[in-house]
Amino acid sequence: GQSLEQPSEVTAVEGAIVQINCTYQTSGFYGLSWYQQHDGGAPTFLSYNALDGLEETGRFSSFLSRSDSYGYLLLQELQMKDSASYFCAVRVWMDSSYKLIFGSGTRLLVRP
Amino acid sequence: NAGVTQTPKFQVLKTGQSMTLQCAQDMNHNSMYWYRQDPGMGLRLIYYSASEGTTDKGEVPNGYNVSRLNKREFSLRLESAAPSQTSVYFCASRGIDPAGYNEQFFGPGTRLTVL
Numbered sequence: 764g765q766s767l768e769q770p771s772e773v774t775a776v777e778g779a780i781v782q783i784n785c786t787y788q789t790s791g792f793y794g795l796s797w798y799q800q801h802d803g804g805a806p807t808f809l810s811y812n813a814l815d816g817l818e819e820t821g822r823f824s825s826f827l828s829r830s831d832s833y834g835y836l837l838l839q840e841l842q843m844k845d846s847a848s849y850f851c852a853v854r855v856w857m858d859s860s861y862k863l864i865f866g867s868g869t870r871l872l873v874r875p
Numbered sequence: 876n877a878g879v880t881q882t883p884k885f886q887v888l889k890t891g892q893s894m895t896l897q898c899a900q901d902m903n904h905n906s907m908y909w910y911r912q913d914p915g916m917g918l919r920l921i922y923y924s925a926s927e928g929t930t931d932k933g934e935v936p937n938g939y940n941v942s943r944l945n946k947r948e949f950s951l952r953l954e955s956a957a958p959s960q961t962s963v964y965f966c967a968s969r970g971i972d973p974a975g976y977n978e979q980f981f982g983p984g985t986r987l988t989v990l
Contacts, residue, residue, distance in 0.1 A: 767917075796978065805965060805981040806918065808972065820974075850917055860906070860925040861969065862933070863979060865917030 765789045767866035769851055774872045775841055783836045783869045785851035793854040795827050795834040796863060801847045809836070811854070838871070846873045876901050879982035881966050887988045888956045896951040896985050898966030906969040907949040908933075908979065909941060911962040918965060924949055956989045963987070 767787045775781040785795065794813035798806040812818050812827035812834060824837040838845055848870050852863040882897045900907065905926045910918035920933030924943040938960060940952045953960060963986050967979040 771915075805983050807981070808976065808978040811976050811978065852917075858931060860923065860931065861977075862920060862923065863908075863918075864934075865919070867915070867917045 765853070765855070765864045767851055767853060767864065769849075769866045769869045771867070772870045772872070774874060776874050777841055777843060779841050780837065780839050781841060781871065783838075783849050783851075783871070785834050785836075785866060787832050787834075787851070787853050787866075789832075789853045789855055789864065791855040791857050792829070793856055793861070795825070796852045796854055797823075797825055797836045798850045798852060798865075799847050800850065800868070806850060809849075841873050843873050843875070846871060878902065879966055879968055879980050881964075881982035881985050883985060884983065885986045887990065888953075889990050890957060892956050893952065893954050894956065895953075896964055896966075896987075897948070898950065898982055899948045900966075900968040900980070901947065902968060902970050902980065903946070904968035904970040904980075905946070907943065908967040908969070909939075909949070909951045910965045910967065911935065911960075912965060912984075913962050921951065921964075956987075958989045961987060961989045 769785045796811045797809040800806045810825040822839045827834040848868040850868045852865045879900045908923045909921040922941040924930045927946045966982040969979045
């Protein structure tokens with residue numbers, strides 16, 4: 764079967780750095796995506812790793828280790844607006860199509 | 876570009892009623908998806924359409940049907956709504972973003988309550 768694990772909640776202070784981990788068990792793995800979702804909003808794409816290593820996009824970075832079935836999202840210089848839920852999702856090739864399988868999400872609370 | 880649009884935004888049904896959730900995208904994407912999201916959980920795939928004219932079951936298809944009407948539109952139908960189908964429903968399409976990533980773009984969601 765397919766499974767992803769990420770912490771349910773993380774709290775951090777404005778201006779700090781926070782890391783959200785994700786471990787996965789899946790077949791047909793192509794890569795690891797990260798999505799942000801504010802309360803009442805739609806998920807929006809943040810980053811994608813197909814290969815091992817770090818991808819940097821502004822204040823956000825994402826890391827993947829395929830051999831460890833592990834990845835993380837790193838948020839730097841935290842701002843109040845970063846308070847949201849963050850979902851890791853594995854991209855898999857299954858039944859002749861790409862699919863995303865989502866984790867349960869990590870709720871990030873940024874405090875002043 | 877409007878991106879992915881969904882109607883209605885909110886809906887309340889009684890058990891046994893039927894309804895269709897509408898989704899449309901104007902990004903010329905081939906693949907479209909329907910997900911449901913329950914409180915405190917991630918998104919679970921209901922049905923997807925890899926291209927116009929094809930549909931396939933996802934993780935939780937029971938109680939739902941879909942129609943890929945054309946390349947732009949992908950609708951989700953509940954034939955006989957049950958309280959267990961109370962959820963937020965998201966439609967998505969998959970394509971290339973300006974940074975070159977092949978990602979899914981989500982609509983604003985439909986909040987459905989079944990009494």
